[in-house]
Amino acid sequence: MIHFEAIFLVDDDPINNLINKRLLGKTDLSKHIYQFLEGEEALIAIAELPTDQQIMIFLDINMPVMNGWEFLNFYLEKFPERKDKIVILSSSIDFQDRQKAMDYEVVSGFIEKPLTMEKINYQLSRNDSKD
Numbered sequence: 001m002i003h004f005e006a007i008f009l010v011d012d013d014p015i016n017n018l019i020n021k022r023l024l025g026k027t028d029l030s031k032h033i034y035q036f037l038e039g040e041e042a043l044i045a046i047a048e049l050p051t052d053q054q055i056m057i058f059l060d061i062n063m064p065v066m067n068g069w070e071f072l073n074f075y076l077e078k079f080p081e082r083k084d085k086i087v088i089l090s091s092s093i094d095f096q097d098r099q100k101a102m103d104y105e106v107v108s109g110f111i112e113k114p115l116t117m118e119k120i121n122y123q124l125s126r127n128d129s130k131d
Contacts, residue, residue, distance in 0.1 A: 002124055004085070005053035006032040010042045010071065011060040011089070020058065020089075020115050027120065029056060039066035043074055051081050058089040058115070061097060072104050087111055087123055 007030045009017045017035040024033050036042040042057070049055065061068035068088060075086070087109040088101045101110045109123045 004030045004056040008057045012063040039071035061090040
């Protein structure tokens with residue numbers, strides 16, 4: 001199974017983060033799962049990681065301060081050498097959001113909330129292919 005140095009949950013909803021942390025804790029994806037209520041906090045943490053440590057990021061789109069699109073733009077600008085797996089995890093059912101997410105090469109998938117074990121396994125089985 002794929003293993004990541006860490007998993008980052010970037011979502012302004014603390015309850016959602018808690019539920020997702022418990023769910024992901026039942027997998028072997030990583031021993032380290034971190035929750036961030038703001039994108040900026042996650043970006044600061046990413047900057048402190050060695051570039052060879054691959055992380056998996058579950059990113060919400062609709063957040064105050066810095067939304068998911070702003071996060072992606074900043075990430076691409078500041079960390080072009082990183083090989084992290086970023087999955088959009090959003091309550092948005094707007095097809096345009098899904099299409100926009102797939103326009104970002106760094107985004108490997110789009111999951112509609114709630115996160116489930118089946119959705120996690122599906123994303124991992126895709127081996128970074130896009131829709």
